[in-house]
Amino acid sequence: MSAMQKVRSLFTEIKDHWSTPAEGKYVPYKEYKDVVFAVGSNYAGSKVLEYIGFFSSCYLIMHHYKLPYLTFSVIGILNMPLGYISALMWWFVCDNLGFLPKKTERKFYFTYFLMMAFGISTILFDYSRLFDQTSPFITYLNGLEGMNATACFKTFGTHFLYTGWVGARNIFWRKKLLPKYGRYKYSLYCDVIPKCIMVILIGWLPVYNIPDVATRVWVANLLFATYNVFGFANNLETCTRSISPNLQERILVRSYPVKISHFFNTIVGIILPAIIGMLRYEWADINVYRYVIPITFCVLAVFTMIFAGKVKERIPQPPVEKKVQIKFWDGMFGVLHNKYLLINTIKDLIDSLGNGMLPFVTILYFYTFRLSGLPYSLIVMLISFAGTPPDLLSPYFLKRFSYKQIMIFYQLTRAIGNGLIAAAMWFCGDNLTLCGTICVVVLFFMEMTKTVPTTAGHDMNVRIGDYQMYLSGERLESFAGVFGWFTGPITSFVGLIIPLLLLKYGFNSNWDVLFVDDSRRNIIVIPIIVDVIGFLLMTIPYLFWDYDSKKQNMVMEVLKRRAEVTEKKAEEEGVSVSGGYMG
Amino acid sequence: MSKKEKKIIVEEPIHLDIPEDEIWTYRVEGLAAPHINKPYKHFGLKKVIFAVVIIIAVSISCYFSVRTVQKDTFEYEQTEIGYELSKFSNTGYMTTLDIDFVSSVEYDRENADVNTNFEVIKDETKKVTSVGAYALNCDEKIKVINISADVDYVDPKAFYSCWALRQIEVDENNPNYCDVEGVLYSKDMKTLICRPCDHDTYLAEKYGHAKYDENGYRIEPAAEDANYEQYVKDVLTYVVPSSVETVGQLSFNYANMKAVYLPEGLKTIETLGFFEIPLLESVKSYKSDAVTDTHFTGEEALGEVYNSLPDGLEYIGSDAFSYNQAMTYVFIPESVTYIGHHAFWDTVYKADGTLKGVTVINVEASEEKFDEIHTGNSWRPQYDYLLFKKSVGINYSSVRTEG
Numbered sequence: 013m014s015a016m017q018k019v020r021s022l023f024t025e026i027k028d029h030w031s032t033p034a035e036g037k038y039v040p041y042k043e044y045k046d047v048v049f050a051v052g053s054n055y056a057g058s059k060v061l062e063y064i065g066f067f068s069s070c071y072l073i074m075h076h077y078k079l080p081y082l083t084f085s086v087i088g089i090l091n092m093p094l095g096y097i098s099a100l101m102w103w104f105v106c107d108n109l110g111f112l113p114k115k116t117e118r119k120f121y122f123t124y125f126l127m128m129a130f131g132i133s134t135i136l137f138d139y140s141r142l143f144d145q146t147s148p149f150i151t152y153l154n155g156l157e158g159m160n161a162t163a164c165f166k167t168f169g170t171h172f173l174y175t176g177w178v179g180a181r182n183i184f185w186r187k188k189l190l191p192k193y194g195r196y197k198y199s200l201y202c203d204v205i206p207k208c209i210m211v212i213l214i215g216w217l218p219v220y221n222i223p224d225v226a227t228r229v230w231v232a233n234l235l236f237a238t239y240n241v242f243g244f245a246n247n248l249e250t251c252t253r254s255i256s257p258n259l260q261e262r263i264l265v266r267s268y269p270v271k272i273s274h275f276f277n278t279i280v281g282i283i284l285p286a287i288i289g290m291l292r293y294e295w296a297d298i299n300v301y302r303y304v305i306p307i308t309f310c311v312l313a314v315f316t317m318i319f320a321g322k323v324k325e326r327i328p329q330p331p332v333e334k335k336v337q338i339k340f341w342d343g344m345f346g347v348l349h350n351k352y353l354l355i356n357t358i359k360d361l362i363d364s365l366g367n368g369m370l371p372f373v374t375i376l377y378f379y380t381f382r383l384s385g386l387p388y389s390l391i392v393m394l395i396s397f398a399g400t401p402p403d404l405l406s407p408y409f410l411k412r413f414s415y416k417q418i419m420i421f422y423q424l425t426r427a428i429g430n431g432l433i434a435a436a437m438w439f440c441g442d443n444l445t446l447c448g449t450i451c452v453v454v455l456f457f458m459e460m461t462k463t464v465p466t467t468a469g470h471d472m473n474v475r476i477g478d479y480q481m482y483l484s485g486e487r488l489e490s491f492a493g494v495f496g497w498f499t500g501p502i503t504s505f506v507g508l509i510i511p512l513l514l515l516k517y518g519f520n521s522n523w524d525v526l527f528v529d530d531s532r533r534n535i536i537v538i539p540i541i542v543d544v545i546g547f548l549l550m551t552i553p554y555l556f557w558d559y560d561s562k563k564q565n566m567v568m569e570v571l572k573r574r575a576e577v578t579e580k581k582a583e584e585e586g587v588s589v590s591g592g593y594m595g
Numbered sequence: 596m597s598k599k600e601k602k603i604i605v606e607e608p609i610h611l612d613i614p615e616d617e618i619w620t621y622r623v624e625g626l627a628a629p630h631i632n633k634p635y636k637h638f639g640l641k642k643v644i645f646a647v648v649i650i651i652a653v654s655i656s657c658y659f660s661v662r663t664v665q666k667d668t669f670e671y672e673q674t675e676i677g678y679e680l681s682k683f684s685n686t687g688y689m690t691t692l693d694i695d696f697v698s699s700v701e702y703d704r705e706n707a708d709v710n711t712n713f714e715v716i717k718d719e720t721k722k723v724t725s726v727g728a729y730a731l732n733c734d735e736k737i738k739v740i741n742i743s744a745d746v747d748y749v750d751p752k753a754f755y756s757c758w759a760l761r762q763i764e765v766d767e768n769n770p771n772y773c774d775v776e777g778v779l780y781s782k783d784m785k786t787l788i789c790r791p792c793d794h795d796t797y798l799a800e801k802y803g804h805a806k807y808d809e810n811g812y813r814i815e816p817a818a819e820d821a822n823y824e825q826y827v828k829d830v831l832t833y834v835v836p837s838s839v840e841t842v843g844q845l846s847f848n849y850a851n852m853k854a855v856y857l858p859e860g861l862k863t864i865e866t867l868g869f870f871e872i873p874l875l876e877s878v879k880s881y882k883s884d885a886v887t888d889t890h891f892t893g894e895e896a897l898g899e900v901y902n903s904l905p906d907g908l909e910y911i912g913s914d915a916f917s918y919n920q921a922m923t924y925v926f927i928p929e930s931v932t933y934i935g936h937h938a939f940w941d942t943v944y945k946a947d948g949t950l951k952g953v954t955v956i957n958v959e960a961s962e963e964k965f966d967e968i969h970t971g972n973s974w975r976p977q978y979d980y981l982l983f984k985k986s987v988g989i990n991y992s993s994v995r996t997e998g
Contacts, residue, residue: 080733082664089660096653146702146712152665154687154709223812225735226687290979292944341642345635349627382937382973386982444936444972485619485631497649501656508663518729522756525732527867527914527937528845531752558625562609566623569611574618 038256038326039265047252047269050319052276054200054248057312059277060284061244063305064214066236069371075296076220077232080521083158085368085504085511087233090164091171092504096497098127098175103490104340105183112183120183127176134169135234138162158521163226167233174237181241194325196251199243201320204313207242211309214239215301225521244313249273253474254325257568259561260407262474266467267406276312278396282389284308289385295378327481327571338484343491346484350492351556352476357495358553364499365546367507369539370514372433373455376536379526380441381448391452398456399463406467415468419554422465427547429458434540441533472557475564482567485574510539668700677724677745683731686713690736690759695743697721726753735759738793742779744768749779751844751865754789758849761797763789775836775889776801784838787846795830795851802829827853831874832891835861837884842868844912853921856881856897859905866912866935869919876921880905902996903957904928911938913971920944920952926995929959936971943976943987950978950987957993965991 025034026041033040064070068081101120105112112120140161143150153161181202189198219235222228252270256262287304291297338346347353377383383391402409409418436450477487517534518525526532613621622628635641668689670682678697686700688710696717706712725748731737733756740754744766754760762777773782777797779789791797796813799805804826806814816826831853835842839858844865847855854877855869861880869875883898894900903926904911913935916922919942927934942953953976958965975986 086664089664092657145707145709146704151686151702155666155668155684156664157684160687286982292946344645345641346630349630382940385979385984387984482623483627483629498652501652505656505659505663508660512663518732518752518755520733522733524871525755529913563623563625565609566611569609570613570621570623573611573613577615577618
C-alpha cells in the first residue's frame with residue numbers, strides 16, 4: 013500500500029468512526045480530539061501550579077519567604093504520626109468511592125470536624141504556653157531549625173485542620189459527584205473555583221513580610237495547607253489511562269492525542285519564562301505570583317472545564333451500587349498480596365536515597381549559566397522536546413521490549429547520565445562553556461530515553477490496578493498506600509541525609525550561596541552521587557517483574573465477565589444502577 | 596520458541612469461559628487466586644503481626660528522625676591546636692555569641708522568660724581556635740559576636756547571611772584579627788573580612804539615627820527627612836581604611852550602604868565582595884594613605900577622591916558587584932589583570948524602555964591590552980535585547996570621569 017493510500021485509508025477510518033468506535037475498539041475519534049484539548053489545558057494548568065508549593069525550590073519560598081531548608085524536613089516529621097491515622101480513614105473512604113454505611117459516615121464526619129476544631133484552636137491559641145518553658149521538650153522545639161515551640165504547635169494543629177477539612181470534603185464530594193463524573197475527574201468540578209481563588213491569594217497575601225522566621229514558617233505552612241486542600245492535578249490524563257479496556261487502544265491514546273496535547277504545555281513553557289524574564293527582578297519579582305501565574309492558570313482552568321466532560325473512563329466494573337464493599341482489613345491484606353505493588357514499593361524505597369535533593373537542573377540553568385527569559389525557555393523546550401519523537405514510537409518500543417527490559421534500561425541511563433553531569437561539574441565546572449555543553453547534551457539524551465519508560469511506567473501502574481481489581485474486586489489504589497506505612501518511616505529518615513549534607517555545605521534559607529562556586533559544586537554534585545547509587549540499585553526489583561501482556565489480557569477478561577454478570581443480575585433484580593462499565 | 600512465535604501468541608485474542616458462579620474466584624494461570632469477601636486464615640494473628648510491625652517501624656523512624664534533626668546549640672570539631680566551632684544552632688533566643696571556649700546551654704527552671712531562662716556554660720579547659728565555613732549560616736537572631744584572643748582562623752564564609760548581625764568584636768590581644776567599629780579585619784588591617792549584614796543598625800544607634808516601631812523593628816529614615824543627608828554620611832557610607840589591600844570573599848554582601856570609599860592601595864576584591872547591595876550608588880576611591888577612620892565625615896578627609904575602582908586594583912572576583920542595580924558608573928583601571936565571571940552581573944536593567952544602571956563599562960586600557968587580561972564568562976552586565984540577552988558595551992581607552 014502506497015503512502016497516499018495509507019493516508020486515504022486513515023482519513024476514511026477517522027471519518028467512519030468519528031462518532032462511533034470501530035469493532036473491538038471503545039473510543040470514537042471525536043474523543044481523541046477532545047483528549048487533545050482537555051488533557052492539554054489540564055496538563056499545562058497543573059504544570060503552572062508546579063511553580064507554587066511549600067517546598068524550598070518554589071520561587072515564592074526561595075525569594076520571598078526565605079525559609080530554612082531543614083525546616084521542611086522538620087515539618088514532615090511533625091506531620092508524620094497524624095498522617096498514619098488519617099491515611100486509614102482516607103483509604104477507607106476512597107476505595108469505597110465515598111459510599112460508606114450511614115453510621116460509619118456519621119462517625120467519620122464527627123472525627124473530621126473534631127480535627128478541624130482542634131486545628132483552628134491551635135491557630136487561635138498558643139498551646140506551648142501550657143508547658144514549662146524550660147522543659148527539655150520545649151527547649152528541644154525551640155532549637156529546631158527555623159521553628160520554636162509556638163510554631164511547632166501551630167504547624168501540628170494546621171495539619172489537623174488540613175486533614176479534617178480534606179477528609180470531610182472527600183466524603184461529601186465523592187458521594188455527590190463520582191457517580192456522574194467518574195473516579196478520576198470528579199474532583200476537578202468541586203476544586204477548580206476555590207483553587208483559582210487560592211492561586212490569586214497566594215501571591216497577594218503579604219505574609220512573606222513577617223520578620224520573625226518561626227512565625228513566617230507556621231503562617232506559610234497554614235497558607236499553603238489551605239491552598240493544598242483544593243486540587244488541580246493532571247486528572248484528565250489519568251482518566252485517559254483508563255479510557256479503554258483495549259490495551260492497544262489505551263497505548264494509542266497515550267501515544268498520540270495525549271502526546272499532542274502536551275504541546276499546550278510546551279507553548280506555555282516558552283511564553284511564561286519569556287514574560288517573567290522581562291520583569292525587573294525576573295523570577296524574584298513578586299509580580300510573577302501576582303499576575304503571571306494566576307492569569308495563566310485561570311485561563312487554562314477554564315479551558316480544562318470546558319472539555320473535561322468529553323473524556324470518559326471505561327474501566328470494566330460493576331455499577332457503583334453493586335460494587336464489592338471493601339472492609340478495612342480486606343483492603344489492607346488485599347494490597348499486601350499484590351506482588352507487583354511490592355516490587356514498586358521496594359523500588360520507591362531505594363529511590364528515597366535522592367529525597368531532599370535540590371532541583372539540580374534548575375540550579376544549573378539559574379546559578380551556573382544564569383539563564384532567564386527566552387534563552388531559558390528555549391533550552392528547556394529543546395530538552396523537553398527531546399522526549400517527543402521517541403514517545404511517538406512508544407507503541408513500537410512497548411511491543412518490542414518487555415517492561416522489565418525498559419525499566420532496567422531507564423534506571424541505568426539515569427545512573428550514567430547523572431554520573432556524567434556530576435563528573436562534568438566536578439572536573440570542568442570552571443569552564444562554563446564546556447561544562448554547559450556536556451550537561452545540556454547529557455540532559456537531552458536523558459530526556460530522550462525517559463519518555464518510553466514513563467509511558468511504560470504509567471501502563472504498569474494501570475496494570476497493577478487491574479490486577480488488584482482481579483485479586484480484590486476493587487483497585488484499592490488508596491489502600492496501596494499501606495506500603496507507605498512501612499516505607500514512610502524509612503524514607504523520612506533516609507530523606508534527611510541530603511538536607512543535612514546540604515546544610516553542611518552552606519545551603520539553608522538563602523539560595524544565593526549557590527553563587528559561591530565551590531559551595532555550589534558540593535551542593536549539586538554530592539547529592540547526585542547519592543542519587544546515582546540509588547538508580548543502580550533500583551534495577552534490582554525490576555528483575556522480579558513477570559506480569560506480561562498475556563496475563564494482563566486474561567485479567568481483563570475476568571473483569572469484563574464480572575461486570576457483565578453483576579449488571580445482568582442487578583437488572584434482573586430491578587435495581588437502578590449507575591457508574592458501571594462492561595467493556 | 597522463537598521471538599516471532601512468542602509475539603504472535605501475545606497478540607492472539609483471549610477468551611475465557613468463566614461460569615457465572617465463578618466470577619469472583621476464577622484464577623488466571625500464573626497469577627495468585629482472587630480473594631474477595633472471604634475470611635483470611637489466621638486472621639487475628641495476621642492483624643497483630645501487622646500492627647506490631649507498623650508500630651515498631653514508626654517508633655524507630657520517629658526516634659531516629661527526631662534525633663537527627665535535634666542539634667546541639669554548639670557543635671565543635673577538635674583540631675590540632677584546639678576546637679573549631681563547626682555549627683551554631685540558635686536556641687531561638689540568643690542574641691550574643693562568644694567564640695572563646697567550648698560551650699553548651701543550660702536552662703534555669705525557675706525562670707519562665709524564654710529570652711533569659713538559659714545560660715551558656717563554658718569549659719575553660721577547651722579553647723576555640725577557629726570558626727568553620729557556614730558555622731552561623733542564616734542565623735536571624737545573633738546581633739553581636741565576640742571573638743577571643745585565641746581564635747587564629749575565621750573562615751570567610753563563617754558568618755554568611757547572619758541577617759541580624761550588627762557587630763563583631765575581637766579581643767585586642769588576638770594576634771590574627773581585629774575589629775574596627777564592629778567590622779572584622781585581619782590584624783595587620785590589610786584584609787577586610789566581614790562587615791556584618793546589619794551593621795547599619797549598629798551605626799544608626801551609635802550616631803543617634805535609630806528609631807524603632809512598636810514591634811521593635813528599625814524604621815529606615817525617608818529621603819525627605821531633614822537629617823537624611825547626615826544619616827547617609829553616618830550610616831550608609833563606609834570608608835575602607837587605607838591599609839586594606841584585600842576586600843574579602845562575601846565581606847560586604849547584603850550591606851545597607853549607598854556609598855563606599857576604597858583606598859588606592861586596594862589590590863583585590865574577592866568573590867562576591869560587594870554582592871547584592873541594592874542601594875549602592877557610588878563606588879569611589881581615594882589617594883590618602885593615612886585613613887584609619889571608617890566613619891565618613893567628608894571627602895576632604897580622604898585627600899584626592901575619584902570615581903569608581905582604585906588605580907592599582909588587580910583582581911575583581913566573580914560576582915564581585917552582582918545585583919547592584921543602583922550603580923551607574925564603572926571604570927576599570929589599567930592595573931586590573933583578572934575579572935571573574937559575572938563580576939557585574941545584573942547591574943543593568945530596563946525601565947520604561949530605557950536602560951538604567953551600568954549601561955557601559957569604561958576601561959582604561961586599550962582594546963589590545965585589555966584582551967590580554969583574564970575575563971570570566973559574562974563578566975559584563977547583560978540586558979534584554981530582542982528577546983535575548985546582550986552585554987553592555989565597553990569604552991576602551993576611556994578616561995575616568997570626575998565625580
